[in-house]
Amino acid sequence: MPAQHVVLKNKKIAARETLSVYFERPHDFQYKAGQSIDLTVLNPPETDAEGNTRAFTLASAPFERDLMITTRVRNSAFKRTLQKMPIGAEVQIDGPFGNMTLHSNETRLAVFLAGGIGITPFRSIILQAVKEKKTHKLILFYSNRTPRDAAFIDELKTVELVYGNFLLIATMTGSGLPDDEWSGEREYISYRMMHRYGGDLSNAVYYCAGPPKMVGALRTMLNENSVNDDDIRSEEFSGY
Template identity: 50%
Template sequence: MPSYKVKLKYKRKIAEGTMAFHFEKPAGFVYKAGQFANCTLINPAETDADGNSRVFSLTSAPYEDDLMLATRMRDTAFKRVLKTMEPGTEVTLDAPHGSFTLHNNMSVPAVFLTGGIGVTPVRSIILQDVHDNVLHRILVFYSNRKPEDAAFLDDLRESHAANPNYTFVGTMTQMEKSNREWHGETGVISKAMLLKFIDDLTLPIYYIDGPPTMVNAMRQLLSEAGVDDDNIRTEEFSGY
């Protein structure tokens, strides 16, 4: 897989404790929505035992001009260097990797069950799908503690308005800690919540990504609902 040196264009806060980093897209760089990159810092000012490389979903959709990576900002050497990085700084991207991409059969619905920073590949897939006017029936269930924590909430809501085949279901689990209004679902993603929007749970292909505990809980929920293992695709975000 080729490596590319890419320059930071700018960075921005996208939710509480979460930032997006926009890089120049190299000429000829091609990827599928949902794939990821291995990002390596070049001669960082500090390092630690975890090293200078991390894996990030390519959060940008392939049609967009920038390459975007987004991450929770934890207190590690890698994240501290990333947070203070000036525009024009180069990093190395080894990419693209991964098969967490949308299936081809348009007659089979796609259901995304995602939480927290697990939303990064989902943003790429949904925005590309809407841009290409693909005819898949797509539902996104996106769980966060509160709206302040929910990265790309507006991107995913706006896609909903643009495409009649697309349904967005946001849910919040700790609204008592929020200062914002919320008129969507509350509580964890459950079988009852899925059944509000899906008549037959065994028909779609499911894409589950988020923290390992959520991935395991969703896999168990679907398994108990009779969903075939072959129709479940997962990607875990272990929170580095």
């Protein structure tokens, strides 16, 4: 699809230092849950060596009306521009790209492994699967330092309550987190943890997203437990 301009409709805080940004969806813009776009800010007041374009997963699900991205607010010229951008301003989007999309064989378990902002493709995939009444069993392991960093966690907990095929295992790995703030898992995601919640994983397809270091570590962990690369899909969020 050729690059096109879209209008900024809304911005919402999604977690600590994390912003969801909503854009009007062009009537002819089709995408699959889990895909990404290149977003370019137009005539920004400032720029830096990384330029005016970043890749973002569409955290919105295809059945939703708007296009939505979610990002950590960092101190780059691009992020400052995005933060200050007024409602009604235009940006350019190019795409959709990528194959972080749910496998079609509904008898195979989907294991999603998200590090921090790596949750974005999984929000889209899980909400779309629920909407389409897919029968895949879906398990999400979602790692953050603290609950305040975990975008969409309340929404995903609600999905878990109403959708029997979805299990959410959130883990908060920050040290010194008081018990009254978090009573769930605190360990890093491991094969042992996945096995404890997922049972027989021999039929699973794995999806990893987040900072490059974490995605690399997850892939190594999976390979060390005899998971074939053919059964792993991953996306590294460069810049984190």
